[in-house]
Amino acid sequence: MSVKIPNRAEAFELLREFNKNESLIKHALSVEAAMRHFAELYNEDVEKWGIIGLVHDIDYEMYPDQHCVKARDILEGANWPEEFIHAVQSHGYGICIDVEPVETMEKVLFTIDELTGLIAATCFLRPSKSILDLELKSVKKKWKQKSFAAGVNRDVIEQGAERLGMALDKVIEETIKGMQKAAEEIGLKGEL
Numbered sequence: 001m002s003v004k005i006p007n008r009a010e011a012f013e014l015l016r017e018f019n020k021n022e023s024l025i026k027h028a029l030s031v032e033a034a035m036r037h038f039a040e041l042y043n044e045d046v047e048k049w050g051i052i053g054l055v056h057d058i059d060y061e062m063y064p065d066q067h068c069v070k071a072r073d074i075l076e077g078a079n080w081p082e083e084f085i086h087a088v089q090s091h092g093y094g095i096c097i098d099v100e101p102v103e104t105m106e107k108v109l110f111t112i113d114e115l116t117g118l119i120a121a122t123c124f125l126r127p128s129k130s131i132l133d134l135e136l137k138s139v140k141k142k143w144k145q146k147s148f149a150a151g152v153n154r155d156v157i158e159q160g161a162e163r164l165g166m167a168l169d170k171v172i173e174e175t176i177k178g179m180q181k182a183a184e185e186i187g188l189k190g191e192l
Contacts, residue, residue, distance in 0.1 A: 004079045011051040014078055019061045028054050030116040030179050030186045031109070037178025038108045049105055052087045056109055068092035068099070095156065101163065111160025112175050114152050118142065119176060121149040123188045130190025131183050136173050 006014070015028055035053030039046040059070035068089045075085045090101040091109045101110040122142045123131045142148045161168045183189040 002079065003081045005048075006051060006078070006080060006084070008047065008051055008054070010078075011054050014074070015055050015058060018058050018074060021061055024057060024061055026186045027116065027120075028057060029182055030120060031056055031113055033182035033186065034112045034116055034175045034178035035105075035109060037174060037181060038112070039105070041174060042104055042108075044105065048084075049108075052084055052105065053109060056088050056091050056113060058088065068095075068097040094159075095153070101160075104164070107160060107163045111157060111164060111171055112178075113156075114154075115157050115172065115175050116179060118149050118152045118154075118157075119172075119179060120186070120188060121152070123190065126190070128190045128192050129188070130192045131176065131180050131186075131188035132190065132192045134176055134180075136169055136176070139172050139176070140169070 015025070019025060019028070032050045032053040036046050036050040039049035055071075055075070057067075058074050060067050063070040068091070071088045072085055075088065086099060087101075087103065087106045087109060089097055089099040090106040091113050093100050093110060101107045119131065119134070119139055122139050123129060123134055125142075126134065126138070143154065146154075157171070158168060161171045164171065179186060179188065
């Protein structure tokens, strides 16, 4: 069977096959939206970046102890290209796998994965419960509170920003902008 470039509908169907938890689906949609936004910034293939963002945690719900490792089996089983598989695996570099993010797309995914979680958590505490009026300063304030969203690995985000050669503030701002484009789908439209 030959390698197949997946379309978004196929990617979403595959994600749903391996993930039933709605908060994981919303996280996948958040990362997809941010990846699409960064692809536009870098003048890259928006569809490809989005699909990789969408399925980046494909194995997380069913195989949490083999996260990023089982992704290869799942995506190879669906005849996905090696480039997509490597990108998905590389977002867990230094955490659960030794596949290093090398391409810009991989570095962005590595950087924003954890960040989308911090941004979403920040939104839930806002009076509006919305990402549409979220500003950098609110995220930065929560960033400093290590007990807030304690599961978010801030070191990974900082390392990622460094790999990208982008200021942390800029990474946060652009991730917010990307997520704002999917506010409704990711449950962060709030009361605006």
